[in-house]
């Protein structure tokens with residue numbers, strides 16, 4: 147069922163309470179990366195243009211119910227004011243008399259940002275009374291924070307029990323359109339690429355994706371548990387002993403669909419935390435030295451993956467192919483990012499599930515050539531797992 151969009155609402159003179167994701171990095175009281183604020187601008191501008199009174203709420207970091215000044219949203223009000231080229235009001239609390247008074251003073255087309263929701267532990271506890279107080283600030287509710295849609299918090303779920311209608315903002319709509327679209331009716335061949343450290347974090351994604359995709363490419367640390375399950379020695383590579391049986395079962399079910407790397411780049415002298423890797427060499431996966439750890443996929447694997455990908459019309463990617471934080475072992479990850487960009491140039495739909503892969507695409511300089519990069523790492527992962535997102539479920543269904 148599709149959800150009501152902010153475009154469906156009549157907003158003139160209405161108090162529009164909107165959940166955004168302004169969880170941005172700060173340094174010395176300034177916003178260092180305003181991407182998340184920019185991502186909400188289309189919805190913000192639309193509400194202003196329609197004459198709504200826009201009340202924005204967000205969390206920032208994890209203050210765990212305490213007023214931590216270094217996690218104040220005030221710098222975001224300044225950053226948003228600069229982007230909109232207009233005054234953005236700010237109030238020191240997200241509920242209570244001060245917040246109510248600030249809302250009462252608002253005129254049409256004005257913007258008010260409330261202080262960090264997580265200064266109150268009631269937010270993450272989805273406390274009904276706190277949700278009621280938040281809801282009392284608005285006439286309608288909009289959620290444009292896909293990044294927190296997988297959490298049933300007061301500002302994402304609780305509030306919707308006290309306020310109608312509840313609509314998705316443009317950013318949220320775009321996320322649902324792309325992620326929902328590839329899961330419901332992907333253009334085929336549909337290929338998924340999964341990487342990252344561990345199988346344990348991605349089991350549900352693998353299980354949910356397997357019946358839907360035509361091919362599933364596996365890279366990153368998790369490849370070694372699969373290789374081990376095939377009886378291959380993986381040296382000091384990441385290995386989840388307790389997942390070996392599961393990996394074997396997954397390979398059994400998947401058959402030809404599941405594609406593992408054929409070579410990897412190994413080192414016996416490395417300190418990942420210190421960012422040091424020495425004497426890297428590329429070996430066949432069947433020849434990983436006992437004292438070596440596989441830290442990236444090799445050239446032959448990239449050729450193999452490239453071959454599988456070349457006809458793909460839909461690709462979804464989550465998780466790096468190696469320790470991409472270190473330049474020497476970021477080769478495979480960056481190459482996958484570039485392959486995705488090339489495929490997209492040729493008309494394929496590419497979706498990156500946020501987090502590390504999104505950062506890698508940005509570092510590789512190809513972010514703008516990807517069809518959609520999710521703004522929510524955790525939320526997009528849960529979406530790919532096939533789980534309902536409470537923050538989306540709670541929105542009003544479109545008739």
Ligand code: AMP
Pocket residue numbers: 341342343344347365366367368384440441442464465466467468469470471502
């Ligand atoms: P995840 O959060 O599960 O997506 O894992 C991301 C992390 O996996 C990144 O920090 C990578 O450095 C790490 N990673 C990827 N490949 C490997 C590998 N072969 N060995 C160790 N860590 C890896």
